[in-house]
Amino acid sequence: MNAAEPTAGPMRVQGACHCRAVRLTAEVQLSRVFVCHCTDCQVLTGSAFRVVVPVVPGSLQVQGAVKGYPRTADSGNVRWQYFCPECGTPMYAGTPDGAGLATVRVGVLQERALLQPTAQLWRRSALPWVNVMDGVPACEQQELLG
Ligand SMILES: [Zn+2]
Numbered sequence: 140m141n142a143a144e145p146t147a148g149p150m151r152v153q154g155a156c157h158c159r160a161v162r163l164t165a166e167v168q169l170s171r172v173f174v175c176h177c178t179d180c181q182v183l184t185g186s187a188f189r190v191v192v193p194v195v196p197g198s199l200q201v202q203g204a205v206k207g208y209p210r211t212a213d214s215g216n217v218r219w220q221y222f223c224p225e226c227g228t229p230m231y232a233g234t235p236d237g238a239g240l241a242t243v244r245v246g247v248l249q250e251r252a253l254l255q256p257t258a259q260l261w262r263r264s265a266l267p268w269v270n271v272m273d274g275v276p277a278c279e280q281q282e283l284l285g
């Protein structure tokens with residue numbers, strides 16, 4: 140496989156939390172990158188939406204101790220949200236035995252600029268201003284903060 144053509148087949152990604160106590164690697168498909176607008180994701184990220192990428196089953200490898208928080212969906216399914224206990228960075232979701240689908244938070248990955256979303260989930264709870272960013276005054280750094 141040609142590394143210069145990441146659209147062909149699974150791509151290897153790597154990431155770390157903000158304090159770098161937790162690191163992970165996985166294989167992902169560029170054709171499956173999801174934005175989730177559900178209200179749980181808004182609260183758990185402290186932001187407008189979450190961006191996740193499912194990993195190829197069995198490919199997720201984590202170094203460092205993570206802490207898990209069980210989230211029970213409306214369906215009754217429980218998914219564990221894993222984060223760094225030192226800095227709080229959300230890292231991935233899955234099951235304690237590793238058997239269920241694991242999804243990694245795109246923001247922790249070095250390759251995040253390549254992981255363009257391919258679908259939006261739970262659009263019905265999307266924040267009403269989520270599409271207006273192009274019209275909001277912008278600056279290269281934080282000149283507008285003052
Ligand atoms: Zn950390």
Ligand SMILES: [Zn+2]
Nearest residue numbers: 175176177180
């Ligand atoms: Zn969600």
